Amino acid sequence: MRIELDVNGEQLEADVWAGESLLYVLRERLGLPGSKNACEQGECGSCSVLLDGELVCACLVLAAQAEGHEVVTVEGLAGAEGLHPVQAAFARAGAVQCGFCTPGLVVTTAHLLERNPDPSEDEIREALSGNLCRCTGYAKIFDAVKLAAGT
Amino acid sequence: MSAPPARKLQLGRVGETVQRVDAIPKVTGEFAFSSDLFAAGMLWGHTVRSPHAHARIVSIDISQAVPMPGVQAVLTHEDVPGAKHYGLEFPDQPVLAIDRVRYFGEPVALVAAEHPEQARRAASRIAVEYEPLEPIVDAERALAQEELHPNRPTSGHGYREDPRPNVVRTMVVRHGDPDAEGDVSVSGVYELGIQDQAFLGPESGLAIPDGEGGIDIYVATQWLHVDRDQVAPCLDLEPERVRIHLAGVGGAFGGREDLSMQIHGAMLALRTNRPVKIVYNRQESFVGHIHRHPARIWAEHRADRDGKLKCVRMRILLDGGAYASSSTAVTSNAASFACGPYAVENALLESTCVYTNNPPCGAMRGFGAVQTCFAGEAQMDKLAAALGVDPVELRLRNALAPGDTLPTGQKLTGSLPVAEVIRRCAAIPVPEPDGLPRDAIRLPGGSGNVTRGEGVRRGVGFAVGFKNIGYSEGFDDYTAARVRLFTDRSGGLVAEVHCAAAEVGQGVSNVLVQVARTELDIVDDVLLAPHTTATVDSAGSASASRMTWMSSGAVRLACAAVREELDRRGGSLDPGEEIDIERIYRHPRTTPLDPETGQVTGERAHVAFACAAMRVVAEVDTELGLVRVAWIGTAQDVGKALNPQAVHGQIEGGTAQGVGLALMEEIQTEDGLITNASFTDYLIPTALDMPRVVAELVEDAEPDAPYGVKGVGEPPTVVSTAAVVAALRAATGRELARVPVRPEHLAGL
Secondary structure, eight states, X not given: OEEEEEETTEEEEEEOOTTOBHHHIIIXXXXXXXXXOSOSSSSSOTTEEEETTEEEEGGGSBGGGGXXXXXXXXXXXXXXXXXXXXXXXXXXXXXXXXXXXXXHHHHHHHHHHHHOSSOOHXXXXXXXXXXXXXXXXXXXXXXXXXXXHTO | OOOOOHHHHTSSOTTSOOXXXXXXXXXXXXXXXXXXXXXXXXXXXXXXXXXXXXXXXXXXXXXXXXXXXXXXXXXXXGGOOSOSEEOSSSOOEESSOSSEEOSTTOEEEXXXXXXXXXXXXXXXXXXXXXXXXXXXXXXXXXXXXXXXXXXXXXXXXXXXOOOSTTEEEEEEEEESOTTOOOSEEXXXXXXXXXXXXXXXXXSEEEEEEOSSSOEXXXXXXXXXXXXXXXXXXXXXXXXXXXXXXXXXXXOOTTTTSSOSSHHHHHHHHHHHXXXXXXXXXXXXXXXXXXXXXXXXXXXXXXXXXXXXXXXXXXXXXXXXXXXXXXXXXXXXXXXXTTTOSBOOSEEEEEEEEEEOSSOXXXXXXXXXXXXXXXXXXXXXXXXXXXXXXXXXXXXXXXXXXXXXXXXXXXXXXXXXXXXXXXXXXXXXXXXXXXXXXXXXXXXXXXXXXXSOSTTEEEEEEEEEEEEEESOOTTOOOEEEEEEEEEEOTTSOEEEEEEOOBOOSSSOHHHHHHHHHHHHOTXXXXXXXXXXXXXXXXXXXXXXXXXXXXXXXXXXXXXXXXXXXXXXXXXXXXXXXXXXXXXXXXXXXXXXXXXXXXXXXXXXXXXXXXXXXXXXXXXXXXXXXXXEEEEEEEEEEEOSSOSSHHHHHHHHHHHHHHHHHHHHTOOBOEETTEESOOSTTTSOOOOTTTOOOEEEEEEOOOOTTSGGGOOOOSSHHXXXXXXXXXXXXHHHHOOXXXXXXXXXXXXXXX
């Protein structure tokens, strides 16, 4: 089947098999591998994207469900003027090690700061608790969120 | 020759916090991990795995799978072109099972198809007839059961002869008088479950045939050259026709030392003459790599009235699972570090690893020292209680110092500031308890805790740990680096660094670049070439906390040689002219331990050591059995911090993995079958579980290492499990001799 969706501000079409997740279609059919597949059951947050502005795990959304909707992935955050402030903060604060969780955390953080521009540490922990990171122990990720909130 | 360009060279030398060279592509999503690779005409590979922990294979029928839509190849052991077995240290593992499977998830057959779902569906049509056999699942009973490997792959390698069935290795360290008595004696039996590395990027890679019978494999791994040396014989190819290239690695922690998809992907690609990509899903990843050895440890510590350790006796039993992997080295490490960073006159340390039909175990961050630190530090607290001495004071009284002798007879000639890390850690102020009532997010169990905190008790624990840096026992370990110096179009002098050191997230790419910037202060720019077997000799493994030391040593040597050559040519290069020099760095040589006594046969069996001390404040809800780790302070011996921000990141992340083992992480098995192979059921610490870590870096230069550096990744993981459980014991008064500690072990005081 053919679906149409708005990804990062662009109208795209894809021929998909009905069982394919939004994550698979983004990664394998639309050439956007920034969203990561680490668990495929909504536990790790590595595939976090915005669907009509709401944070979702792309692995739990069928591509067909996204037809006609707006999707923003990590690739769509940076603007013409450069990195999104959250991206710049993650790089500067040392919040990145292996980086596999980073795209999901960057999208989740951007979504958090959109709703709550000055979150407390508890609010940051709560908002990021659906995104697993195995490398950092999270401290520098919290630093990055605060750094981004201040910019 | 250009003028010295101050702009670039003011930044990024050794000792400075420098943003990761891969930070920007990683935050934008452009960085290509091994699962992100694509090639035109690419097929998807899938692995058929054993549903049994132990079975005889009666027959394999692929006839229903071959004609399925999209299928391009279906392969079994009969299709392995060369050697049918491989292994990281001993070739005891079949590329594809032949007549027997020895663990749940063992690879049996391969499929390549146009779409991953087609490959999965075809795989389900492969009919494998098994005759189930009784699985060997208890490490103690394994020593009297049928041999899983009757040819005893690890015997004849200079290890102690142990005739009992299923022994991978036994190591005995006898030091002084093992029967020496003390005034006080404490004992205990300790147990650790199987921990998984749980790196987020699942095993994956892309194999591309070169059209001439050779193969290029792009894969997430920890040691490119040792992969090549295992893959090539199985493909019946000369090593140079197998080129391994590092693809983006989504974490490793020891779990990528052994092969995963490398041979399988190459077999499918060579058979179909098309690129083949294999990506494991999370469930498959849990059976796709080795784990941390579960252990049972019997310990007795004897001390005099002043708290000086007189004798340590410890028996360590490790379950290695179905294949050897790096179990022999883990066995040795467990014994070598069993006494902790303490001076002990007399010791009897026996460490045995056995084959079973449980999940195979091998390298994971901390490598044998994690298990014995958990037992040994619990013993030190018992001893402190028995003597009425403060636990920190007891540790100070016994702290190892340079000049002391280890139980293996090795004299400490390098740096090991045990007393200093203890003092520095103990001096970090512990915060006052959070008052009650408080927001549920700061109660044990978080928002799931519906009480007002009436059952919360607080405990403070302290632990110290140490382990080796680098490969041990005579292993001929080296790292190569190549530096190419040339002029760019604008006349600037550029150094290009080639080193096959695997960037697994730890930040070694920055180390390579920072060292080159430090040593070649004449250049305008430093470039980092791709990590590959194609252009440079081996870097060794990104493991054993060795890579920063070894690769900085190698790059420094190559830079010095380049600089000397440049000077010989008058200090400048003409356009088009270049200098290209490769150098090999070796650390001080080690020699084996005596198989009978476990004593050194030369000056040293281990290259060097690093230690850490940690204090943990934990709160336990004794009604619900839930835990909140409220605060962690640590002081770690790092030699010299080449990139302080990255060092802190290693300490924080390494600590989190130890917190996980203490509180939640365990691969659960039933008759050898893994029952929790998902992130729903295998839990790792989240942003709600980890406190911030207050870390002090103790920079005591290692005399044998470049810049005085030490590896920093493992000590925090070694010490944190012990420190967390010490805090839980202080809160509850319970013995808590097994990790992970479960709610039922804490509830109902």
